[in-house]
Amino acid sequence: MVEYGMTIPETGPNAPTTADSVSGAPDATLTIRRPDVSDGAAMWRVARDSGSLDLNSSYAYLLLADHFADTCRIALMGDDVVGFVTGYRLPADPTRYFLWQVAVDERARGHRLAGRLIDAVIDDQPEVSSLVTTVTEDNTSSRRVFQRWAEQRGATLDEVTGFEAHHFPDGHEAEPLLVIDGIR
Numbered sequence: 001m002v003e004y005g006m007t008i009p010e011t012g013p014n015a016p017t018t019a020d021s022v023s024g025a026p027d028a029t030l031t032i033r034r035p036d037v038s039d040g041a042a043m044w045r046v047a048r049d050s051g052s053l054d055l056n057s058s059y060a061y062l063l064l065a066d067h068f069a070d071t072c073r074i075a076l077m078g079d080d081v082v083g084f085v086t087g088y089r090l091p092a093d094p095t096r097y098f099l100w101q102v103a104v105d106e107r108a109r110g111h112r113l114a115g116r117l118i119d120a121v122i123d124d125q126p127e128v129s130s131l132v133t134t135v136t137e138d139n140t141s142s143r144r145v146f147q148r149w150a151e152q153r154g155a156t157l158d159e160v161t162g163f164e165a166h167h168f169p170d171g172h173e174a175e176p177l178l179v180i181d182g183i184r
């Protein structure tokens with residue numbers, strides 16, 4: 001478990017440039033750890049309230065928290081889940097980590113917590129050498145998270161065709177694929 005005390009520390013690859021405590025909860029300890037099945041409901045709630053994520057079924061978050069715990073992480077402020085990253089290693093190429101969703105609650109945003117979650121899950125998978133994810137054209141904050149994360153890891157970021165609009169049955173917009181290579 002990674003524990004951050006009262007303020008977000010200034011060391012490490014995702015360090016903020018100024019020391020800033022998490023607003024609204026100055027006494028809360030921020031921690032990042034593997035989820036377990038009892039965290040699935042809170043992950044679903046964070047996804048539901050995120051404003052822009054596709055909300056999967058509650059069952060899917062239980063599966064992720066239970067069966068895919070090694071490749072998912074949650075962030076807690078005190079006892080509250082305020083963020084998560086979900087993903088898995090591609091079955092056909094386990095050196096590639098597919099990041100499915102990353103989300104941070106409104107009250108914990110602005111501290112680059114998403115980058116810390118990604119560091120935490122990647123650093124525990126030494127066999128992984130690249131991260132792939134899909135992001136819609138208009139998701140500026142998410143794109144910024146991946147750009148910055150790639151820069152800080154000294155990695156390259158390329159954008160290629162991912163899931164195209166015609167693949168979806170429900171009018172979903174295209175999801176270009178971001179490929180971040182050389183992350184070690």
Ligand SMILES: CC(C)(COP(=O)(O)OP(=O)(O)OC[C@H]1O[C@@H](n2cnc3c(N)ncnc32)[C@H](O)[C@@H]1OP(=O)(O)O)[C@@H](O)C(=O)NCCC(=O)NCCS
Nearest residue numbers: 050052101102103104109110111112113114140141142144
């Ligand atoms: C994407 C998300 C996880 C980032 O949360 P976070 O770690 O708290 O991110 P921060 O608020 O620290 O911002 C990260 C970067 O995005 C930038 N940013 C944030 N909101 C932005 C916006 N609306 N427009 C442009 N840039 C924005 C920040 O300035 C920061 O850039 P910097 O690193 O150059 O300073 C969070 O916004 C979220 O949960 N969004 C909804 C879910 C989602 O879209 N997930 C991604 C798809 S899977």
